[in-house]
Amino acid sequence: MTPIQGGSDRSPRRIKALLFDLDGTIAETDSVHFPAWAEILREHGHEVDWAFYRENISGRLNPEIVAEYIPGMSEEETVALVERKESHFRARVGGLEPTSGLVDLIRFASSRDIRSALVTNAPRANAVAVIEALGLGELFSPIVSADDVSAGKPSPEPYLEALARLGVLPEEALVFEDSRSGIASALAAGVPTVGVASTQEPEFLLAAGAFTTVADFTDPHLADLLRPEP
Structure with missing residues (x-):
């Protein structure tokens, strides 16, 4: 674990829920999106x-990408193009693996009555496809996807929606994120955030x-974050 420096020093106290981003956090998916x-x-x-x-597309919302690089498309054309891209993605997720230590961390959290949720800018169909490919079954509840909010990350809405559903x-x-927009979303919702250095430097x-x-999630100090402080 990288020592606290530069980021907010407000670490969480008593944790009731872990909120995980999807792409780049619970699995390396850029090799399929690219x-x-x-x-x-x-x-x-x-x-x-x-x-x-990596510089211009990874982590961004699909409509933003289309508007910048394929300007002039109608809303209907954009929806159709994005769905074709996502269908391409879903057809190729079979080889994905969970980020190291993820399953053990979720089980450790569950043993302490800490729930785990998934919060993603991806469509729900993508989230379900990835979770099934990873063999994670029902480990995440709720799942907040792009289909559930009016504004995606970096808006705080996805994380606020997850907090409301969890009642915490x-x-x-505690949020786990690998991107600037995801961290901005979590912090705007007021949730302390751990950066997962999978796609960016610490x-x-x-x-x-x-x-x-x-x-990754094998860092032994993560368990300390989940234990209530005296």
Whole structure:
């Protein structure tokens, strides 16, 4: 675990819920999203390599990507194109693996009556497809997806919706995020956030507002965060 520096020093006290982002947090999914977007954008005159994808596409909302790189599409055309891209993604999630330590952390939390929820900008169909591919079954409840809110991350709405469904206060939850927009969303909802350094460097996540970072969920200090302080 990276020492607290640069981010908020407000770590949680008594945890009742863990809120997990999906893409890049519970699994490395960019390797599936990248070819899906590359194929779509190539049809519209854009050659997308890995560096361009990571810098300009990863973590963004689909309508934003379409509006920037395929301007002039109608709402109906945008919806159809995004669904084609997401269908491409869902057809290829079979080889995904959970981030190291994820299942053990959720089981450890559950043994202490701490619930685990999934909060994602992805469509619900994607979230369900990934969870099933990972073999995680019913470990996440609730699942808050793009279909459940009017504004995605970095708006606080997804995390506020999750808190409301769980019936917990922001200070009673802990978020795990791997992106600037996700951290911004969680902090705007008032929830302390751990940066998962899967797609970004720890320093980037701390600067974005995470109070600490981990490489994955095997970090032994995570258990300390879930134990009530005396």
